[in-house]
Amino acid sequence: MSNTQETTPTAQKAPGADVTSKRAKIADFVSANGALVGLLVLCVAMFIATPDFLTPNNLLNVGIQASVVAILAFGQTFVIVTAGIDLSVGSVAALSAMVAAFTGQSWGMPPLVALLFGLLTGLAAGMLSGAATAYAKLPPFIATLAMLSVARGLTLVVSNGIPVPTSSVVTWLGGSIGPIPMPVVVLLVMGAIGWFILNRLSVGRAMYAVGGNLEAARLSGIPVKRVLVTVYALSGIFAAVAGLVLSGRLASAQPQAATGYELDAIAAVVIGGASLAGGVGRISGTLIGALVLAVIRNGLNLLNVSAFWQQVIIGLVIAVAVGIDVLRRKRA
């Protein structure tokens, strides 16, 4: 199992080992992010297979293409760390984006207010799932499966099944400033926020405690229910941001946007080394997981692999990428 701490245990570290500390930190990072090896192997393979892969432009593309799933997966990381699961992220992303587009378009809200409405939608959906889990004691799988269905239905109801053009602010989120694509910027910002919450806020540390040993967390006075609600609320907000980026890229909020993305988001978190049993998981791992998925898809497109075989290969690559990590940990 990978470590949940930012620095892996370096017990009995020699004092005054400052010179090597940078190298040690890199080594720590690598050993704590096993899927990194898988990602690198994948990139090298792609590089050998096609010269189109390692162009700056294409790498930015990969970044853009990873962004939505990565942001969803960051939110999902909180949930999985507490041993939960959030199946609703795709639907909530679509609903939030739709509400933002709709309030802007039909109610004529100013773009920023409309955007805020979108974020609040994500927050509300997340808090509902969280409350259903923490207070009504529904299993997270059921609470969020219900939300998956409800949020998608509401998206259709709000939009009447028709795509709605997004406001300027949202389109800007999906565009780029000069050569720098905004989705990548948002990805990095949300990643930083996620990392900060998990590692620097006490509620973040409490998530690990709740997921690692719920009873112990409760007996230590951690307000378990509040932590759980927070976790799903965060997942909802992250989903809303992902939805906004997605609709921004397309300049249109789609009623069927992000359908099925929940499995990708969960896969990214698990590929990144988290365990669905809770207590383990880190933002950097999740990012790597999302990149693994994006690189496979991008590479298979570049290689012109037939659409049917692509699915076969994607499956195999996911298994191998995680398999490498499992092997590496066993050796260590």
Place this chain on the structure above:
Amino acid sequence: MSNTQETTPTAQKAPGADVTSKRAKIADFVSANGALVGLLVLCVAMFIATPDFLTPNNLLNVGIQASVVAILAFGQTFVIVTAGIDLSVGSVAALSAMVAAFTGQSWGMPPLVALLFGLLTGLAAGMLSGAATAYAKLPPFIATLAMLSVARGLTLVVSNGIPVPTSSVVTWLGGSIGPIPMPVVVLLVMGAIGWFILNRLSVGRAMYAVGGNLEAARLSGIPVKRVLVTVYALSGIFAAVAGLVLSGRLASAQPQAATGYELDAIAAVVIGGASLAGGVGRISGTLIGALVLAVIRNGLNLLNVSAFWQQVIIGLVIAVAVGIDVLRRKRA
């Protein structure tokens, strides 16, 4: 948490309480299958809402419509009892049905041999997932997500994306004998087999031990890895049967058959009282879970609820059905 045994412990049963034992058995069944209350509430609601619901014909329809998901969910029950998850059931169902149709149609295999090929496909896919989990130590989520992708891809490759007509035997499986629909018969047979495996075979009881505490099971000499492979293999075979029934109903194996059914199957198991944390779950509960899903969908069709609102309502009903069970258990 519901009990793992078929009969709940009735310690200190009054001697000579034979007369009441039947009633006690029913009470046991009800208390062990909490979702039953949810199902009954749902049925009564439907009955009040529309007279079309409680006709013998419609009830048979519900049975037919529940059959595929229920059979998938029976297989899924084994997996969930061992604290695993099988995301590949929908794809494996489609692949198995496609292989059966294809070997019959294009290779000209006799119908029964083609059917056997279909079942073997399911078995092989399941064993692969199981081996990846038990021996290569991939998390079940990843191993079966990979299989989801691989099996769907292979289905498309085999069929070239075009539906293939099924053989006579398979079509018979989807038809009916007199008034009795074969899918319902298959559902009952597979349910009985599932119950028998879980309750009467040593490997079934071992599944509960593995899911309850893997290390304790291992230290007690239970061959954990073999049990895990068996579990996924069974899930694969059950998925193959579900796929055959599905293609039989349509007289055609569809490349995209059963897409997304994995969530329905898992939901059926969890609505039926199993825990994704393992160690708990029963076939009767799973059947009830599958019926809950089928009744909602059937009822909403009968009531002609708009497609948009249907999803909202399905979500709410799932949450409420499980919520009733949670409440009931808390009271007890």
Place this chain on the structure above:
Amino acid sequence: ACNRTSPTTSATASSAKKFTLAVSTLNNPFFVSLKEGAVAEAKAEGVTLNVVDAQNDAATQANQLANAQSQNVQAVIVNPVDSDGAGAPVKALNTAKIPVIAVDRTVNGAKVASFIASDNVAGGKQAAAELGKLLGGKGDIIVLQGTAGTSAARDRGKGFTEGMKAFPGIKIVATQTANFDRAQGLDVTTNLMQAHPGVVGIFAQNDEMALGAIKALGAKAGKAVKLCAFDGTAAGVSAVKAGTLNCTVAQLPSVLGKLAVQQAVKALAGKADANVPVKTTVITETNAATFKG
């Protein structure tokens, strides 16, 4: 090793033509036919055609269009998942001066060199007219919708509703989604026939759902209950031949694919036709035998 198309090295790529065909989905025989029409034509023209499948996800399609640019293809044929959604990525291709051909659905908010389509709204109207005629202008009917929120479901539904205005005697008693899926078509029709046993007609927004409905109706299919569908897939046409399906609005998907490749080749020389309409044909028992998809 799994790559079935011969790998093109960058050296030869400069001389040979390389296009990308971005299909909305290959989950549906209609688009499979479209793809096959395009692949056959590409072979005939000596073009390497890179086919990608967006699995009905507009964002995936955006990614694939961006990837096409990375690959330096000379032209892109896009069958948009969604017209609005394809705008942004096609705009990027416009900037990169890669000609884009839209097929089946148009692209909003960006330039396309050519648009080849059969009109779904018009097709919906044709279906309404045909079903109205079959029913003699009266009776209860039900509508099987495609996946809620997809453009095909919207446009076909819109056209059908408009076309039905000509038949005040026909009442749509239920409209339910079966997600373009045959199995769901079967279940939903079964349920609806339960609630509305007097239904005499069904409009299914694609052939797949109609084939499911035919299963649900049994002997009544095409006889006591008239069925009209959409797409004209091989299975749909044989159902028409068998008399279980009364009509299907054919869009000639393989022709769409073929024309798209032809237009792409023309576009390289800067002389593509802006609009290439492909007529939808209503296939009934009378013309089914001679129909070629």
Place this chain on the structure above:
Amino acid sequence: MSDQPILTLDHVTKRFGPITVVDDVTVNVHRGRIQVLLGENGAGKSTLINMAAGVHEPSSGQIIVDGHPTRIPDTKASEALGIATIHQELQLVSSLSVAENILMGRLPQRFGLVDKREMYRLATEALTTVGLHVDPHMPAGALGIARQQLVEIAKALSLKARLLILDEPTASLTKHEIEHLFGLISQLRSEGVGMVFISHHLDEIASIGDSVTVIRDGKFVAEVPATTPEPELVRLMVGRSIDEQFPRRATPPQEPLLSVQGLTRKGTFTDVSFEVRAGEVLGIAGLVGAGRTEVVRAIAGADPYDTGTVTVQGKPLPKGRIGAAIAAGVGLVPEDRKAVGLVLGASVEDNLGYATLMSSARYGLVDRRGQAKRANLVAKRLAIRMRGLGQRVGALSGGNQQKVVLGRWISAGSKVLILDEPTRGVDVGAKVEIYQLMNEITAAGGAVVMVSSELPEVLGMSDRILVMSDGRVAGVLAAADADQHTVMSLAVKEVEPDRV
């Protein structure tokens, strides 16, 4: 100071559904005094103190703090009243660092952020207090169970409470750490901290307690001074007297049953060799971390090893294959029964039957009648106290859970029983029952290997004593030649001084 108790549990009763677990019990805790709770497994001690810890609320009766009736709905409320609790079951998050575990729920913050430097400083301080020298960055799960127990103690002490509840804090500690802990307790007592102390080690009561409340079956029995002689305490506790604490009936040793030669796993244990004969009890003693658990797990096939051989009844066992070891008649009762011994959610009957589940099956069918019969017999023979074989094992008291793990191997007819800390957390009565069971096994021609950190137990029940130190066999003593001193002097051989 007034004589007013800090805490009074006043006629409290706790019911779980229809079952009354604590029935009208009153306990007073005073400043600077140590109130001992004594009772058999399942008597209701933990349930009683959990009402003060904010885990349960009483079904009736009241909690009085400083003379005021108070509600303690949760842990936070309990801590706010100055009560700190060391729970019987380890409550650590194994993936989090030692420091975060110690400060869980009250991480130091600066500007709303976790102040990591302060966290490690406080944690190091707390660890120093209990004399545990581990890196606070380490994940708690990497520590052995004894060190984890010390982390728990450090955690509770760092709350600086005025009332400290210790529920069997010494169960997984060896003499050395217990002495250190008692030093700390005495100091806290002199500082005026009131304490509730629960232990099954009767000798500890006299040395540390002031007054003893005895409960039986959830009911108050008596309150007596801590100086009350042990036999009297036992009589109050179990309702009868126990003649002999260590009733070892030696059987003449016969042919060797288990033979271990040169067993080595790099970094864990080195060149371990010994032999156990039929009819013999071999005790394995050593300090915490000496590698005893690792060695016996390797013998039972639970873990692999690098070199060496394990032979049972002349047949060599394959490496790391539990199934083969079990088939050869080896049964392992692991030290952490909750984590690796039991399926807590399953019934007593299921848990008793796991070792025979596969082997007794015919054509893959569960031998339902046989399994039920065996479970019934074993449950009777071990006098497992339960509501029925269908009861969830997790709801049994610790001692009875231990009997279930043991019973599994009795049921399987194991010839060589390996018991790792078999009486940890087990009450005197049940302990004697377990000892008698060991006697029966050896009398029937079986052999027992018993790893124990309780020296009196090792000395009282073993025929021979193997002492391990730093992964090696430091020596083997005949029971007759062994006493606390000889064993300890072997145990500390080769141990660097800073090690616990």
